[in-house]
Amino acid sequence: MEKYILENQESFKLEDIFDCGQCFRWNKQEDGSYIGVIKDAVIKVEQKNNKIIFSGESDRDFKSIINYYFDLETNYSDYKNKLSKVDEFLSESIKFGEGIRILKQDLWECIISFIISANNNIPRIKKIIERLSEKYGEKIVFDDKEYYKFPTPEALGKASVQDLRDLGVGFRDKRIYNTTKMVLEKQVDLEKIEKLENTNLMRDELLKLDGVGPKVADCILLFALKRLDVFPIDVWVRRVMNDLYIHKEDEEKVNKKELQKLAEEKFGSLSGMAQQYLFYWRRETSA
DNA sequence: ACCCAGGGTCGTC
DNA sequence: GACGACCCTGGG
Numbered sequence: 001m002e003k004y005i006l007e008n009q010e011s012f013k014l015e016d017i018f019d020c021g022q023c024f025r026w027n028k029q030e031d032g033s034y035i036g037v038i039k040d041a042v043i044k045v046e047q048k049n050n051k052i053i054f055s056g057e058s059d060r061d062f063k064s065i066i067n068y069y070f071d072l073e074t075n076y077s078d079y080k081n082k083l084s085k086v087d088e089f090l091s092e093s094i095k096f097g098e099g100i101r102i103l104k105q106d107l108w109e110c111i112i113s114f115i116i117s118a119n120n121n122i123p124r125i126k127k128i129i130e131r132l133s134e135k136y137g138e139k140i141v142f143d144d145k146e147y148y149k150f151p152t153p154e155a156l157g158k159a160s161v162q163d164l165r166d167l168g169v170g171f172r173d174k175r176i177y178n179t180t181k182m183v184l185e186k187q188v189d190l191e192k193i194e195k196l197e198n199t200n201l202m203r204d205e206l207l208k209l210d211g212v213g214p215k216v217a218d219c220i221l222l223f224a225l226k227r228l229d230v231f232p233i234d235v236w237v238r239r240v241m242n243d244l245y246i247h248k249e250d251e252e253k254v255n256k257k258e259l260q261k262l263a264e265e266k267f268g269s270l271s272g273m274a275q276q277y278l279f280y281w282r283r284e285t286s287a
Numbered sequence: 288a289c290c291c292a293g294g295g296t297c298g299t300c
Numbered sequence: 301g302a303c304g305a306c307c308c309t310g311g312g
Contacts, residue, residue: 021294114294121293124309170307175296213296234294279294 002062004054011076013099014047020100020280022223024113024126025133025150035142037133038069039106040149042142056142071101071226079273086266089244090274093281100276103223107190108183109150110224115175115211117219131167132156153183175211182209199227214256222272231263231271240282 006012014034018026026036033046041058043066054066067073080098084091112132117125129150136151136159157180164173182188188208196202202225206217218232231237233256241259242251267274 115296117293118295119293119306120295121309124293127309165307168308171305172296172307211296215295219294232294235292236294283294 001055001057004063004066006052006054006072008050009052009072011080011099011101012047012052012070014045016097016099016280017070017101017103019284020097020276021122021283022276023103023105024122024129035147037140037147037149038065040138040140041065042140042147044143069104071104074101076101079270083267083270083274083277086274090277093277096285097277097280100280102226102228102273102276104226105224106150107194107220107224108153110220111179111183111190111206111209111212112150112156112176114216114219114223115179115209116169116172118172118175118211118213118216120170128167128169132169135159135167153180156180157184172211178210179212194225199229202227203230222275228272229269231260231267231275233259234279236279236283237275240278243282 014032018028018034018036023036026034028034029044031046033044035042035044037043041056041060041062043054043056046053054062056062058065080094084094113125113129116128120128130148133148133150136155137148138155140147140149156176159167159177159180161173161177164176169176183190188205193202193205196205199221202221203217206212206220207214212220215232215234218230221227221230222232238254238259239251241262242248242254245262246254246258248254263271263274
């Protein structure tokens with residue numbers, strides 16, 4: 001068992017990081033710690049006073065996995081200072097979600113996870129991803145309990161449309177099936193996407209995948225490819241942006257272009273960060 | 288029991 | 301560009 005301890009780490013609260021909607025595979029334990037699977041490693045994180053303790057096992061360098069995944073080279077104070085100056089709403093939302101960090105998640109896992117997220121709710125999304133991993137992912141034993149890696153494209157490629165439907169993914173069965181095929185056949189080359197410089201070129205590639213529309217593409221860009229200039233618009237973001245800035249009676253009539261433009265003007269290259277603070281704030285504070 | 292919404296996308300018009 | 305359909309589950 002390896003351990004890695006951080007002291008006085010700025011911008012790091014487990015609840016904020018794991019409950020802000022960016023990831024689906026971290027589960028809170030009874031003692032307040034969280035356990036999750038990062039690629040091939042099961043990791044446990046606990047936060048006590050000013051210490052953050054990571055424990056787990058991995059073939060790769062434990063510290064570098066953590067440093068990378070939790071984006072520990074980035075200083076979030078700079079982001080927060082800039083965004084807090086935008087207006088009182090941002091300042092308020094940042095105060096609420098001060099411990100948020102944007103995780104650098106696996107691209108493939110992120111693609112499938114957000115295809116599943118379409119017109120779905122978070123508890124169900126998490127359950128579906130667990131079932132997919134149990135059935136098609138490799139087993140790992142940690143602390144005498146069983147965990148499962150997220151399935152590789154090759155492993156998931158063994159599932160038929162019907163297999164997926166039987167697992168409870170619903171109408172997303174064909175989308176997952178088709179996207180897996182496209183990735184396996186390299187009609188969309190994930191390694192190439194990761195090397196692209198331009199956000200729009202990356203998005204164009206992602207949009208070729210079945211089940212990936214503008215919203216899902218932007219989530220993938222933000223949560224796996226670390227593009228902070230995107231602004232994923234879902235029902236919650238539309239809601240909070242309308243309440244704060246637009247004030248239309250019927251929030252469904254707020255169009256996406258208007259919101260994209262507003263985000264670009266107000267948040268610019270930090271739009272993705274702003275989106276997370278606003279989303280988390282609005283979702284957690286509304287009954 | 289019934290209705291509705293949930294981190295949208297797709298096919299069709 | 302607008303519109304309905306779409307699996308399933310939890311909550312009112």
